[in-house]
Amino acid sequence: MLKARAGGALPLVLALDSDASTPLHVRIGDALRAAILERRIARGARLPASRVLAEDLGCARGTVLAALERLAAEGYLTARAGSGTRVAATLPDDLLPAAGPSEAASPPASSPPALSRRGAALTRAPRHAYLAAPAAPDAFALGRPAPDAFPFAVFARLLQAEWRDGAPPPHPLGDPRLRAATAAYLSATRGVACTADDVIVTAGIRQSLRLLAHLLLDPGEAAFVEDPGFPGIALALVEAGVRPVPVPVGPGGLAIDRVRAAAARTRLAVVTPAQHYPLGHAMSLENRLALLAWAEAAGAWIVEDDYGGEYRYASRPLSPLRALDRTGRVIYAGSFSKLLLPALQLSYLVLPRGLAAPVHRALAETGPAPSGLGQGALARFIDEGHLGRHLRRTRNLYAARQAALLAAAGRHAAGLLEIPPLEGGMHLVARPGPAWPAGLGDVAAARACAEAGIATVALSAYHADPEAAAPGLLLGYAAVPERAVAPAVLRMAEALRAAYARP
Structure with a gap:
């Protein structure tokens, strides 16, 4: 195998045919085509200059040019002045009626891996609804502090100081x-x-x-x-x-x-x-x-x-x-x-x-x-008093956001959800209210919320026996600005009510 750089980055291993009777430019072209079809070189990726490829492969530049010209003629590469040689966005294999792009690049089927008893137990461990929740929305994701309250500029300065002073080894x-x-x-x-x-x-x-x-x-x-x-x-x-x-x-x-x-x-x-x-x-x-x-x-x-x-x-x-x-x-x-x-x-x-x-x-x-770099910056963050100030600020902020969530639930989800206040923390527990039909489980409710862009967590997923657990939804509020709480609660309530109507 020989190594060539793709896109001017790390070397790419090309498996060249060992048959010396086949011209080298043909073997290089075949190896590049295989790398493209196997997605080891991405569509649209820019290939390095022909002289760089020739140097990496240990051959004449004319040999590489012949291989590239052949692939361009076949439709795998495109060459434009000022843009270099790139992998085509649409490959010839995509146009074949019997094999779409996914089929062309699919690896051969293999038997399931043989796991240890511990590995098999881990694969059987329950995967809870919250693991499939969308990553983007902050309402009402759990365990997420307020990004708008974090002093990024201060921490960036401390990280720069670590770089400048030379962080110690881990x-x-x-x-x-x-x-x-x-x-x-x-x-x-x-x-x-x-x-x-x-x-x-x-x-x-x-x-x-x-x-x-x-x-x-x-x-x-x-x-x-x-x-x-x-x-x-x-x-x-x-x-x-x-x-x-x-x-x-x-x-x-x-x-x-x-x-x-x-x-x-x-x-x-x-x-x-x-x-x-x-x-x-x-x-x-x-x-x-x-x-x-x-x-x-x-x-x-x-x-x-x-x-x-x-x-x-x-x-x-x-x-x-x-x-x-x-x-x-x-x-x-x-x-x-x-x-x-x-x-x-x-x-x-x-x-x-x-x-x-x-x-x-x-x-x-x-x-x-x-990671050692963040540790040094965090040590400075604590020593300089920023952690104490951050905690005092976010205690007041989170108390206000919890109050906003309770008020919005009272306006937009009355009868649907019952949400008692808590003396602390960063989330609340929403229990089904009188309008919650017995047939709607909290996993299905969390899924309906996720489809509406609201990240909730099914309370039953936290029980050893989810089937026997009382339903509920966990709502994280710390990362949700007060102005965004009421619209998010309204969207959640609409999603839950719509879920009731489903067969």
Whole structure:
């Protein structure tokens, strides 16, 4: 095989026929035609100059010119003065009646890949309605902070400073500057007493859970998860070879009597105490203390996912479960991506002191090590006080947007949806109202909303048994400007009413 550059970019591997009796220009033309039909060279793509191709292929320029002229005559290439030689937008094979463009480029059929038992289990994992929601609309997408509130100019300046100063190489535990800034921020604002040595930077809660499951549990062991709960948590445990055990959640959060009834030997529980996800209520003090006592007695670990504990609108943010931990059983998990910008893909773990040293040794060569450049800029962002100002600004903003959503629902979806307010968070739970027909499931309702350009999530998708779950829709409001809330609610209500009329 020989390499030639397509479009002046990276080398393209051309499989030349080894039959020396065939002229070289014919073999080069055949190889280029095959690359075009296999879509390895895109339609309309500009080929490099003939002298560059000849240099890459190690042949005379006249040989390449002959090959290009032949393909142009056949209709695969076009040549224009000042525009160079390009792949034709319409290929001769497209015009054949027996084979359309998709057939011409279709690869041969192959047998399904043989997966491991774990791989087969992952392919059988439920794919929920929210995964198919349109990516474009901000109303009412979940987990999306307000892009209009993020200080892009400030962060761009900090990124430029990182480029200018030379960012350090990725560290397996995360940039030491970000770990120190995170520890200082959590100690001052969330009551989580920690140091930089206790913090590990990760790319998200799913990576964090896979890491912890590999380090703390053996394959086949079980872990408690909330029911309903974020499906990604259970899926991350399955990916790590751990069996998730759903525990029903009541108004006071995950109750310890239900934990004891679920299984006798489980050494990990994943909970969202500040704001249960997705229902939004807080875990009661009684349940918090009982869960801590269970972990101490069982020698178990608790992962506290404080995904949005900073956002409380009626009162001060609740203290994390980690702040009540006196025996070192709580692993605190948080996310900067949900607070600031999803594209950051930066989260963190705060390990108990007794766990930090062995985890450091285990991760010395194989740590998560997300992108290092954003970590340095984020550390500067926190140290310079921008995070604190951003949180104060967005608390007021999100409270106003939640109020706007409630008011719009009262005007445009009365009787259709019942949406109680929540004291914090970035989304609301809409339950069926009196006008909601029994025959309309929330998955079908979410699909109807998606067709109208509204991204909602079926609440049943967050239950271990979606068929037995009460229907509902999750509506994220943080990224929706107040002026856009009422039109979006009206469009959603119209889509739901239209869905009722369908057979």
